[in-house]
Each structure stands twice: as C-alpha cells, then as structure tokens.
Amino acid sequence: MSSPFNPLKQMLALLLVGSFLVGGIAGGVAGVLVTQASENRVSSWIQKAAGRLDIDQSTLDQGNADQALSLLEDSVVVDVVDQLTPSAVSIVVTAEVQNIYGSGNYFFGNPFEFPEGGSQRQEVGGGTGFIIQEDGLILTNRHVVSREDADYTVVMNDGKKYDAKVLSRDTVNDIAILKIEAKGLPAVALGDSDRLKIGQTVIAIGNVLGQYSNSVTRGVLSGVNRTVTVGEGTDRQTLEGVLQTDAAINFGNSGGPLVNLAGQVVGINTAVDRGGESIAFAIPINQAKSAVESVKTFGRIVRPVLGIRYIEIDEVLAKQNQLPYNEGVLVARGSTPAELAVIPGSAADLVGIEENDIILEINGQKLDAENSLTKEIQKYQPGDEIRLKIWHDGEEREEAVTLQERKE
Secondary structure (H helix, E strand, C coil), X not given: CCCCCCHHHHHHHHHHHHHXXXXXXXXXXXXXXXXHHHHXXXXXXXXXHHHHHCCCHHHHCHHHHHHHHHHHHXXXXXXXXXXXXXXXXXXXXXXXXXXXXXXXXXECCEEECCCCCCEEEEEEEEEEEEEEECCCEEEECHHHHCCCCCEEEEECCCCCEEEEEEEEECCCCCCEEEECCCCCCCCCEECCHHHCCCCCEEEEEEEECCCEEEEEEEEEEEEEEEEEEECCHHHCEEEEEEEEECCCCCCCCCCCEEECCCCEEEEEEEEECCCCCCCEEEEEHHHHHXXXXXXXXXXXXXXXXXXXXXXXXXXXXXXXXXXXXXXXXEECCCCCCCCCCECCCCHHHHCCCCCCCEEEEECCEECCCCCCHHHHHCCCCCCCEEEEEEEECCEEEEEEEECEECCC
C-alpha cells in the first residue's frame, strides 16, 4: 500500500509560483505573499520540504527557482500517481465471437483462430475504471461496458482478477457502475469539479490500448463546460458540461480517473478529438456523484426527465426566428414526425407545455450557455417538484412540475 498523500507538497508547488515567478498568488493569501517577510517564510517552508525531497541546496538559490519548482511539482505528481495507482483498475470485455471469414481473423489487433462457421469467447475490448467504495463499487464509462451479452473482468494493479457485475448504465451520461465481490479496497477521494480552474495541472490514469496497465499522462485543464458529440451511428451521444484537457486520453484510457494535484478525482476520462491535437474530454466528477448515490439508494442509476425535445436559444437562433429571448430553450419537435416536441403523458405534458413554448428558468436559475436544461434537471431526482418560468402564447408564466423517472 502506498504512503499517504502529503498535501504540503501540493501547497509548495502553488506557493512557489507566487513567491518566485509572479510575486503573488490569487485567493486569500494574495496580499500576504507580496512582502519580503512572507517570501522569507515561504523560503523557510521550501527549505524544510527540500530536506525531505532530497533537493540539493544549490537548487533552491534564487537563480535556480524554476528548477526547484519543477522538482517540487514533479514530486507532487509522483505522490499523486503512487496514491491513485492501486485504485485504478483495468476492465476486460469478453464476448462470443462468430467466425465469418475463416481462421486467422483479427479483432482489436488480437489474432485468434477457430473452425470456420464456429464461435469462441474472446477478449473483444477493454477500458479503465476506478474504485469509489472499499467494498468493490467501481466507476467507469458506459461505452466501456455497453455490451449486454458480454462478461466483464476487473484486473487490479497487482494482477488479481475479479468477475464484475454491471449494476447500472446511465441513460443520460457516459457513466456506468460495476461491482466486484471484495472488501478493504483502496477507494479514491472524489473532488469538486465545479471548483476547477482553467490552467491547473491534471493527471489522467488509464489502461492504454488495453495493454499498458495504469499508464499516466499529465497536462492542464484547457476548458470547462464544453459540449461534444461522441460515438457513431446508434451509439452517437451528446455530452454537456464536459472538461477539456491536453492530457493524452487514448483508446483504453476510457473510464479512468482524471486527478488534480491534491490526489482527488475530478473527472472521468471519456473521449478524444481525433481531428484535433491534444484535445481530450472528461466527464466532471460532480455529474457522476448523483449516479453513485442513486446506485447506493436504489441499486441502479435513476435520472429525472421533463419530457420535451428542445433547441437551445442563442442570439443567432433568436434573430432567425424572431424570438423574444436570446436565452432559454425552445420546445421543438425532432426531424421525423415521430419525434414529438412534448412526450405524451410526460411531466411537461401534464402541466400544458406545448411546442414553441420557451423555458427560461428552473427554480430561478436562468437557462443559458453556462446552465443548460439537461444540466439543471440532473440536479434533481424523480418525484421532485421544480418551478419553471415559461413563455407561452406571448406571456410569461410559472408552472410547478413534478419530474418523472427517465426510462431507456
């Protein structure tokens, strides 16, 4: 078992930036670090840490501040990886494979042979997950464990294997929760993804290409609250509010933890933009917390639904359609006659919401580019009553709506 994570090293890396590079640091200590006295205190603090980190005294001279910063930050990353590695697991997918073309076929780069026309159970994929509860609860991506006909095996960092059961696949997000029969496992600490800042260092841990267990990449948080479309065909899905990072997230990294320098999981590695360079995405961990609580309470992921199709309103859409608002969502039907604007019998239908209505607020929170309808709805549970501000037939009105449970 790795030694406990030392948050002092995390603070040292941050304080060095203020003391040596810019002479100040944002937040409550900003005013303190601008004085010579405070710089002396920080230097004393660094001196003590340097002894524990075996950093040579000459490295701490003012002229070598960048090198000292690099060494201290590297030490933080090493500690985080050491702490998180036992909690990150590989997920192996095994399924029946039909031989269509005869022997010597290749599936995901793995050759296998069996008689023409026959079948055989083979490893057909893999991914990463991480332990969120010491009794074997594991968080991963839905697309990693999407096959209903497959068997799943969890491989621990020490090579020990467990049969895994998929407890639930999220109907809204690319999230799934597995369970293995074990006790006393090293669970991760979950951070607060709402407090992330662009530019801070993040670390991705994953099972790259299904072969290299617990590979590590490091980068910065490049953006927050992104909307991306992932997958192909019937598996195509739009994810809202995701994190963007330049930490490499490769095939097999899916479902692994994205971690901050405090050793807390802040995201779930999910997708990479093949058309861009160093552009990868992760689901914020706060989006997964309600899924975890649902599984603990109900044994499955329970999501609320309002029961409408909609288009998010911006200035361009408002101008093109002469809408009275530049924000909110327009209740609109889909591209086929079967894709109704309001689902019959849904929560929205029961309170009289109609096509071409505009939903402006949920419980006083305006719907805009930063606060989507989906994001706001997912803060609640089925059965919760919410208040909607709606523009209907040329007038604003408020409606109390009781959310229903989303079905597949």
